[in-house]
Amino acid sequence: MSFDHPQGLWLLTLGIPILAFHFYKGRIRKMPVPLLLFWEQIIVEEERQSAFRRIRHWTSLLISLGALVLLTSAVSLPNVRGFTRPKARYALIFESAPRMAAVEGGGRTRAELAVDRAREFLGTLAYGDQASALDRSGARLPFTSDLAVLSARLSVSRPSKDGVDRDLVLEALAAGEDVVAVLFGDRLPPGVDDLLENGRLRVVRVGSPRDNCGWVAGRLSRRAGERSVTIALQAESFAARSVERDEVLSLNGRALARRKLALAPATPVEREWVLDPAKFPGSRLEEGGLVEVALEPADAFPLDDVASFVLPPLVPPPVIVFHPGEPSAVLMHALETLQAGGLIGGQSLSKAPIARYESLKSKLGEGWLIIFDRVAPPSLPDRGGVLLLGAPGTGAVEKPTVVDWAREAPPNRRIDYGGLLIRKSRILQGDPLIRALEGPVATWSARGGRALVEIGFALEESDIAARPTFLLMLINLIEWAPWRGLRSFPTQLAMGEPLRAERPLWIEDGDLTFAQGDRAERIPVSRGLARTSPSAGPGFARLGAVGRSEWVAVNLFDAAESDFREKPAGAAGIPLPPPAPWHAKVPYAFLAVVGVLTLLLAEWFLYHRGLI
């Protein structure tokens, strides 16, 4: 036998005064009485009636000592093998893979069932047991012995990109040698057989095998200059028999088209939707929006039944050139060439002297390409794609030698600046787009709402206009700067993937609001960077702040997650411990105090019955 608090045994020393008082109380005292006759009559009667005559002298002592032993045990908390149950610590691991959103019979998802099972398990634990909870989405509830609070705080895990793996189990077990991990999920993670065998990992399975079909891949693509986009999708059925579903195309929640889709078992089907405004008159496809392709009717796993995409605007961007008096003829020729090719809107190429910039500034915004030809504006536009030709810099250099350029930068796609001759250029600060020996002669930057390319030399001061390079750079700029270059966040994410901005945000400090369905969160922003990265469920998520927002499409394109067919069972492992008996669920100190009170009540009762 051991004790959690052996110092509590000092209480037993109180037994000495109890014994002393008992014997003091039990001593025979002399008492004169005026007439013994009365007493004799009564005493004879009493002694005849009392069945406890021999033991009553000791009953009070036994009650007092019993109460003392109970109180001592309440403080010292003894551990007796076979009688008391050792304290246990459990780390509850919740599977957070997207497949946990599958709806089971009864209308509850696997994730909800996992929480239900976990609460049932917590209800079987004994008082003093501790439990914690964690999942792959990053949710953590630390170890606590307040199981009721923990049970109340358990919630359905947010879907994560990946499911539980051995590393997560080991992370849970790292809390101590005595910790037992309990996984609530639909599958065994790979590589945990040893943990199952030694009992460090127990598994509570939720969900049952079922048929399913859905999208397992999808991509939205658009060729430069084309006024249409193509959505390529792949559907697959994970069922023993063929299935027929409807594909429904919708834009901003409005159905545009519907067609049949037949799925044979284990045979992926490629599907394609060409989103051409001409084919969907009146749909306003050219303005862009939120496109969904849904399989109807929805089945028990709706996450893979909808493919979502953020559609970019399909109309060519308007371009305006600010100039010192006359725009560069070379520049205008290039732009008119692009306009003729449909890359710039038919009526959307305009020019204006720099003096009009301040008055026109408020009309410019996202979707525009604003070119400053040999002039520097007093302040750059806050929104839109901006190209500065002959931008001001730290100093001019004669005949700089181009040595390198940023090949991965969007404005430099497919461009070769090798052999570019520049008579005179300024050296710029920032991310180099074209680097000369003397320093960057062209830079680029992008943040939410604005894409900027600065070139340190005018077109006439180099032979760039005489090469296809310049035209290609303009095409790249028109494709990138008015929409893609303005986005901080990617347009497409995998389910459970954290929402991280690719570029600085359009606000320096404050809060960014993340909204998806009825879920909304504030993301703190500091120095243009989001401090947290929530993961989103399937569908569209909106990130907004100070009048500007960006939409992100989140899809589950993962055949492994969509496949709910029977899998090999794997190692069974050791079952969960049996439920604690009722008295183990109550604090021992409480039971002991109840015992003491019962003894005192019994003594009070016996005292008033005259038995002790």
Added chain:
Amino acid sequence: MHDSRPGVPPLGLPRPGLPAILAVMPFDARFLQTLEALNLLARRTLVGDDRAERLTPRKGASLEFADYRRYTPGDEIRYIDWNVYARHGSLFVKEFTAEENIHVSILLDTSRSMAFGGKFQAAQELAAALGYIGLSNYDTLSLFTFGHEVRPIKKFLRGKGRIFELLSAIEPLQADGETDMKKAFGPSLPRLRGRSLILLITDFYDLGGYNGGIRELLSQRFGIHLIHMVSREEMSPFARGRFSLIDLETGKTRDATLLPRTLAAYMRRFRAFCSEVEEFGRTHELAYARVMADDPLERRVVEILRAGGIVEQR
């Protein structure tokens, strides 16, 4: 007006040589006045020796008309009722009741049981107060103690001035010996004058039975008042635990564990005993008063004894 606060000498009593009992008895002026306003009540009409204020069956010279009788030579002519003579033609004289005193005997129980719970001192105070009432009414007062025999302490005291004599006799008394009323009040009882009024102050603890002794007194045609002394300790004892009980009179011991229910049974038994004594008095038309030892003396005398029909307001 005399100051009646404790510690102030009683009115009219000399300071030096006072009996010690006076130190604890509130015999101040106010209390003495209260006592003087009381009279010992006799249920039977008793005969005394001297003229006093109490009516007797004897014919005398009071203003209280008693009867007529035929005139015989030698009778006082002034007592002839001439109105009767006018109607009947015969001479009749009026007779009047005599006003005499009575003989009051205080029988104070001095057995050891009276020493329990302050009963004896309370009984001494009561005897002194009753004695003063008797003396202030010109009754003849005698004080006897009894246990297994009756011992005369003071006999035939008359007048208020003898109160110091009485107090001095009471003060040295000690509770000692056993009670045997039958033996004490039997044929060996010292001669009491006439048909005395007996004030029996006792706790009635008599192993032989108190009723035998009292019947002996009744057979001698005494007027008897029963004054039952009880103490709070014996009425509702509080002791708990193991005790060796010692009989104060016999010295006999008995080990016992006193439990709440034992005490409750004892109290029931004691109340039954008190009721039994009271019922005995009622049956024999004797005045009965139960006096609690720790009650204030004035309350004992004025309220309890008046309620019991032992004293009355004059």
